[in-house]
Amino acid sequence: MTSSNDSGTPSAVPLGDHAVQVGQAPHSQQGLLKLAAGAVGVVFGDIxxxxxxxxxxxxxxxxxxxxxxAHIMGVVSLMFWSMMIVVTLKYVSIIMRADNKGEGGSLALLALVSGRTKTKRxxxxxxxxxVFATALFYGDSMITPAVSVLSAVEGLAVAxxxxxxxxxxIAVVILVFLFAIQRSGTARVGALFGPxxxxxxxxxxxxxxxxxxxxxxxxWAFSPTYAIxxxxxxSVRAFLALGSVVLAVTGAEALYADMGHFGRNPIRVSWLVFVLPALICNYMGQGALLFREGVTALExxxxxxxxxxxxxxxVFLATAAAIIASQAVISGAFSVTQQAIQLGFIPRLRIEHTSAATAGQIYIPLINWLLMAMVVLLVLFxxxxxxxxxxxxxxxxxAMLIDTCLLGVVLFRLWNWPAYFAIPLLAVFFLVDGAYFAANLTKVPSGGWFPLLIGFLVFTVLTTWASGRQLMIARLRxxxxxIKVFIQSAANAATRVPGTAVFMTSSADGxxxxxxxxxxxxxxxxxxxxxxxxxxADEPFVAEADRIVLEDMGQGFHRMIIRYGFMQEADVPAALARVDKCGGAFKMMDTSFFLARQTLLPAERPGMMLWREKLFAWMLRNAESAMEFFRLPTNRVVELGSQVEI
Incomplete structure (x- = not known):
């Protein structure tokens, strides 16, 4: 869990498991069939x-x-059983049960697991x-729009x-247009996704x-004997073929990541009743076509x-589907980035809301344009x-392999499954995921290096920011x-002026x-x-009743803690407007907000390598203003500088 530092930057400060009560996810009251249809439009575009x-x-x-x-039947059988084991059994039946108060995805699972295992070595x-699974997601979010749209438009060469x-x-124009409309939001277009x-x-x-x-x-390919x-x-060709067979299950992780938008049951219904049968029919139909037409159909x-x-x-229908799949990935990148900011892994970035009615519809300009540039470069390259x-x-x-690792922690530490049941299940998942990952490593020289490079770069940024922030907070503490010593020594000695001063601080003491x-x-x-x-908090939502904790320290000093879930946005003035037990109601025109802006200095005892310190300092300088991040009134904010050695 995290808190804000003096400048409003999230930092790691633990809360007890009892500290928050989670509100109901917004999908709890909606019809199952309506949500299932919506899930078809958003969740299953990639797969x-x-x-x-x-x-x-x-x-x-x-x-x-x-x-x-033999090869046609073997491949069809592999695809069918991959969808059954990886998607249906692993994600739909098991991992989707490991929700963090209704939310899914690698970061939500990480927050759930790490919140329960803080004392473990x-x-x-x-x-x-x-964090590395999150970093890999960014590489995936660049490749998915490129390969989906390009493969769909390539149908023109056939038709x-x-x-x-x-x-x-045409593919480049479609992709540029897709990223260009993100600022205006996708609510209206999104209504067409499902149909x-x-x-x-x-x-x-x-x-x-x-x-x-x-x-x-x-x-007959339904039988696993053909895959065996x-x-x-x-054996060698079968192993190498796994690198391509796995393309049939790309997007499986989206089922888990989008669980917070639609709920577990609607996604399960969509997959089992509609999407899975359609995919099976199409893959078997393609296999049957190759039986009849041979090489001529292979184009x-x-x-x-x-x-x-x-x-x-x-071609037009497939292109529309590819655009929808790309839109889902782009929206996912915005959502994951917002979670990472709240959890303290990414510096504050400017977040714009594209819908007044739906809080989850957001737009992050920096992420949008970086993704667009990389996607277009991928297509051209x-x-x-x-x-x-x-x-x-x-x-x-x-990412799938990492999810299996985290699932192992969930099964043993959170759910307390018996070993005789959990170990064989995990062995199957590790065998399948490990085989797929190993087979894809053979593609590193021919292009597989790209997502790995992006993943390691993003991983470096995430860990550098998290480590640097913790070091900076430790030095400030x-x-x-x-605070008691300060109040006793300064409260009566200093001149008191009318009004309210709000000082942002990362620590509940000092x-x-x-x-x-x-x-x-x-x-x-x-x-x-x-x-x-x-x-x-390491929960997605914090109920309004548990939002604010107050402590009167005497002589006009008050300690206030405002809690948010990692899926919620911090709005300090809105929270203060609900407070009336802290010396009276807050009037914005009589309230001044004081923030500290840190300048980093080289230390005699450096906590990070020099290049990482420079990277952290650059991110700190370019982070979004705490004033905008916490929605503070622009004419009521005072920033005071301080120097910190890390």
């Missing part, structure tokens, strides 16, 4: 567009397979794993070969069923499932979706004066540096002095 390229890449990618019955390792040369420019994706899944299911009817023998025979008869088995006259409409798929998969499989500097330079104290700490 839903996998049929565009997954089957093709398995046979014609960097490790091509011979087009014969291996807690730091768990935190680093969770209308004369337009083949326009594939790349469009429902239509898309229905169409690909029907196309698959038509193909299966022509070659019903493909249904594939490994027994051609794009997805589009060639449709008659020639319907291929162009299918790799040129084709086939080349991009070599970079796709490592980030996803790495070392030099702080006990005198804020801004207060010491104000007294040193201005020689006055306000009639009412409030030492305010904003704490971010």
């Amino acid at each position: 839903g567009t996998s049929p565009l390229y997954a089957f093709r890449e398995t046979f014609a990618g960097h490790h091509p397979l011979t087009l014969d019955a 291996w807690t730091r390792g768990i935190v680093l794993l969770g 209308a070969p004369a337009f083949g040369a326009l594939v790349l420019p 469009v994706m429902l239509c898309y899944f229905a169409v690909i299911a029907v196309l698959g069923i038509i193909s299966i009817i022509q070659t019903p023998g493909i249904l 025979r594939f490994f027994v008869s051609d 794009s088995p997805f589009y060639m499932l449709a008659p020639d006259s319907l291929q162009l409409p299918l 790799f040129q084709t979706s086939s080349n991009l798929t070599s970079a796709y998969g490592i980030a996803v499989t790495g 070392e030099a702080s004066m006990p 005198v804020p540096h801004a207060l010491l500097n104000n007294l040193k330079h201005n020689k006055v104290l306000h009639e009412r002095v409030v030492l305010l700490t904003v704490k971010i």
Whole structure:
């Protein structure tokens, strides 16, 4: 859990498990069917567009397979059982039960696990794993829009070969347009997501069923014996094929990450009743098509499932689905960034709200434009979706493997499952996830290096900020004066002036540096002095009844703690407006907010390597103003500088 430091920067300050009561998630009162339809539009865009390229890449990618019955049946069987084990069993049936008061995702799971294991020696390792999974997500969020949109638009070369040369420019234009409209919000467009994706899944299911009817023998691939025979008869190629087969389950982690928006049951219903059957039908239909057509269908088995006259409409439908999948990933990047800021892993960034009705619809300009630049560069560098798929998969499989590690902690430490049940289950998950991750490592030289590079860069930024912030707070606490001593010595000696002074502080004890500097330079104290700490709990929501804790320290001094969940936004004036037991109501025109802005100095006992200190100092200088982050009135804020050695 975190709190704000003197400048409003989140910092690690633990709260007891009893400290907060979580409010109900917003989806609790909505209809199951409505939410299930909405989940189809948002949650399943990534995994839903996998049929565009997954089957093709398995046979014609960097490790091509011979087009014969054994390989076709083996691949179809692998895809089916991968969806059953990884998505249905691991995520839908088990991991989605590990919600943090209704919220899911790597950071929510990390907050849940680390909050219950703070006394364990291996807690730091768990935190680093969770942070690295978050870092890998950013690499995934760059590749997903690029590969989804490009693979969809490439259908033009199939439906209308004369337009083949326009594939790349059209894909770039679509992606730039998609990122450009983020500022205006996606509420209106989002209303179309559900119907469009429902239509898309229905169409690909029907196309698959038509193909299966022509070659019903493909249904034998439901048997796991074909996947097993594939490994027994051609172990090396089967292992290498896993690097492409895993493309069929990319997006599985989105089910868990988006749980807070829709709820566990609507996502389960959408997956089991609609999405999973549609995907199975389409993959089996593509396999049946390869049985009949052979190499001629390998150019794009997805589009060639449709008659020639319907291929162009299918291109438009698939492109719309790819745009929706990309939108979901972009929105996910905004949401993950907001959580990371609240939990103290990323500096404050400017966050804009794109909907007055829905708090979760946000826009972060820096993240948006960085993603756009990287996505466009990826498309221009790799040129084709086939080349991009070599970079796709490592980030996803790495995150899945980390989720399994965190799941192990959940099973043993939180749920107390018996070892005879938990160990075999975890062994299956580690075997599957480990095999997929190892197979994708073979793609590192041909493009897999990109998400790993992005992941390590983001991981460095996240850990540098978290470590630097903790060091800075530790140094500030070392030099702080006990508040009781300060009140006794200064309260009567200083001149008291009318009004209220609110001093932001990271610690629930000690005198804020801004207060010491104000007294040193201005020689006055306000009639009412409030030492305010904003704490971010490791829970997604904190109920209004538990929002504020007050302590009257005498002589006009008050200690106030305002608590928020990591999915909530800090609005200090709104919280103060509800307070009437701290010397009277707060009037903004009579209230001044004092913040401390730190300047870092080189220390004789450096806590970090020099290059990390410089990186932290740069992030500190460029962090969003605490005034805007906490929504303080612009004309009532005073910033006082202080120097800190780390």
